[in-house]
Amino acid sequence: MRRNIVVGNWKMNNTIAESIELATAIAEKVGAAKPDCEVGIAPTFPALHEVGKALEWSGVKLAAQNCHYENDGAFTGEVSTRMLAAAGCSYVILGHSERRQLFGETNEVVNRKVKKALAEGLRVILCVGETLDERERGVTEEIVTAQVAEGLADVSDITELVIAYEPVWAIGTGKTASKEQAQEVHASIRGTIERLYDEQAAKHLRIQYGGSVKPGNAAELFGMPDIDGGLIGGASLKVDDFMAIVEAAG
Ligand code: 13P
Numbered sequence: 674m675r676r677n678i679v680v681g682n683w684k685m686n687n688t689i690a691e692s693i694e695l696a697t698a699i700a701e702k703v704g705a706a707k708p709d710c711e712v713g714i715a716p717t718f719p720a721l722h723e724v725g726k727a728l729e730w731s732g733v734k735l736a737a738q739n740c741h742y743e744n745d746g747a748f749t750g751e752v753s754t755r756m757l758a759a760a761g762c763s764y765v766i767l768g769h770s771e772r773r774q775l776f777g778e779t780n781e782v783v784n785r786k787v788k789k790a791l792a793e794g795l796r797v798i799l800c801v802g803e804t805l806d807e808r809e810r811g812v813t814e815e816i817v818t819a820q821v822a823e824g825l826a827d828v829s830d831i832t833e834l835v836i837a838y839e840p841v842w843a844i845g846t847g848k849t850a851s852k853e854q855a856q857e858v859h860a861s862i863r864g865t866i867e868r869l870y871d872e873q874a875a876k877h878l879r880i881q882y883g884g885s886v887k888p889g890n891a892a893e894l895f896g897m898p899d900i901d902g903g904l905i906g907g908a909s910l911k912v913d914d915f916m917a918i919v920e921a922a923g
Pocket of ligand 1: 682769839843844845846847883884885886904905906907908
């Protein structure tokens with residue numbers, strides 16, 4: 674069976690000191706609660722190394738929010754996968770809708786990053802999701818299928834990959850996809866993976882839901898057959914809310 678995975682995406686929040694404080698509190702609670710699900714947190718780049726040290730004993734995984742697809746060189750402002758691995762990351766979030774919308778990342782750029790991260794031994798959380806306009810035009814499945822297929826072009830092994838379905842209209846808006854709406858897209862993503870790979874790969878792939886997940890809606894979302902945990906934004910910045918969501922996932 675698939676093990677649920679809950680990851681807190683802290684986005685551009687918290688100084689190093691604030692990050693260590695929050696990560697330490699989460700590590701202590703996860704250490705005590707010993708949930709069945711996998712738990713991770715994704716602080717900002719400057720805080721990664723210190724947060725990694727605060728998490729070390731707890732089993733909570735360290736994730737980065739982005740990476741570049743080259744090892745090093747003249748790429749001002751960028752961070753490579755080997756730097757992330759050396760900082761203690763086990764996961765990197767790629768193709769988040771904020772990266773796509775605000776920083777112009779295309780499926781092709783996301784694909785280069787996915788290939789590089791997997792080659793470096795990092796696990797990847799590949800984010801996909803439609804905008805409100807795309808949903809209203811009835812092209813959700815088409816958009817998400819293209820994001821999955823193009824994001825995974827020339828990727829032969831997806832054992833270390835997680836997909837996060839995050840409808841853009843539900844991110845930070847307080848509007849959550851209903852459990853049925855989310856399940857429909859998750860099932861479609863699993864179908865795409867079966868077509869691109871095989872039945873085993875589809876069965877093993879974990880697909881997180883993200884977009885205004887809160888303690889009050891986590892359990893019903895995670896109870897759907899193709900939803901395997903969550904990628905949590907705002908609620909991951911509060912220890913009690915995040916822990917309630919972790920507990921809902923197992
Ligand atoms: P919110 O939970 O704040 O809606 O953010 C979701 C998200 O973008 C996680 O990556």
